[in-house]
Amino acid sequence: MAVIALLPHPARDKATALADDAARWLAERGHEVRRPGDSMDGIDLAVSLGGDGTMLYAVQLVCGHGVPVLGVNVGNLGYLTTVEPGHLLDALERFLADDYSVEDRMMLSVRVRREGAEIVAATALNECVLEKTTSGHTVHLAISINERPFMTAAADGMIVATPTGSTAYNFSARGPIVSPLHRAIVLTPVSPHMLFDRALVLDPNEAVELEVLDDRDAIIVVDGRNLGTLEPGDVVQVTEAKHDAHLVTFDGRDFHQILKAKFKLADR
Numbered sequence: 662m663a664v665i666a667l668l669p670h671p672a673r674d675k676a677t678a679l680a681d682d683a684a685r686w687l688a689e690r691g692h693e694v695r696r697p698g699d700s701m702d703g704i705d706l707a708v709s710l711g712g713d714g715t716m717l718y719a720v721q722l723v724c725g726h727g728v729p730v731l732g733v734n735v736g737n738l739g740y741l742t743t744v745e746p747g748h749l750l751d752a753l754e755r756f757l758a759d760d761y762s763v764e765d766r767m768m769l770s771v772r773v774r775r776e777g778a779e780i781v782a783a784t785a786l787n788e789c790v791l792e793k794t795t796s797g798h799t800v801h802l803a804i805s806i807n808e809r810p811f812m813t814a815a816a817d818g819m820i821v822a823t824p825t826g827s828t829a830y831n832f833s834a835r836g837p838i839v840s841p842l843h844r845a846i847v848l849t850p851v852s853p854h855m856l857f858d859r860a861l862v863l864d865p866n867e868a869v870e871l872e873v874l875d876d877r878d879a880i881i882v883v884d885g886r887n888l889g890t891l892e893p894g895d896v897v898q899v900t901e902a903k904h905d906a907h908l909v910t911f912d913g914r915d916f917h918q919i920l921k922a923k924f925k926l927a928d929r
Contacts (some may be wrong), residue, residue, distance in 0.1 A: 769823055
């Protein structure tokens with residue numbers, strides 16, 4: 662018997678209906694089904710039914726426990742998802758038959774210090790973003806790499822992304838697209854107000870610190886979750902997380918073909 666968590670997008674009727682169908686199918690075969698709000702202890706698979714935001718939620722829910730996540734695209738872009746709704750039951754059958762693969766994706770550890778005390782700890786599959794709080798202003802940040810000062814930045818925001826997140830907000834900010842199987846930390850400014858306006862691709866073992874300067878607060882957003890307002894003097898440390906995300910795939914997953922399909926790239 663397997664224990665499967667079904668995690669539908671709460672505001673999409675199609676996702677809820679798919680979860681109900683899958684729950685009946687699994688129960689008929691003697692498997693245990695968990696829903697949002699249930700304990701996630703001891704589960705064998707988490708199934709995300711929604712878009713990329715739902716996938717990020719599912720990964721956050723089970724990260725650190727070695728639980729694989731299967732993404733079902735009940736959204737728009739669905740870049741992180743693996744199967745379309747009509748193939749959900751086939752995907753479950755293949756998973757239960759041990760006919761699947763797992764992609765390990767690097768995650769980020771995000772920690773915020775205020776006057777030496779840690780006030781926020783989070784993980785990110787896509788990115789950590791520091792953004793301005795007021796229209797017409799910028800954030801001023803002192804950036805250090807491996808505890809050595811690197812530069813002072815003025816921008817609308819600063820993105821620290823994983824390779825998986827390189828096709829999310831980082832892409833919109835004209836940062837580099839990085840294969841999700843690579844391991845790196847990508848630092849990309851958003852609308853920079855400075856001469857140096859390029860993204861940096863760092864080794865995953867390098868630690869990035871961003872200190873909020875002057876009298877301008879900043880918002881910290883991790884994988885789309887607003888974690889609060891940062892005050893001048895606050896320091897955000899971003900490093901490679903101890904645990905990877907584990908994404909279920911079938912028959913191999915060609916990143917380049919997915920990129921072509923999602924962004925409608927022509928062969929010639």
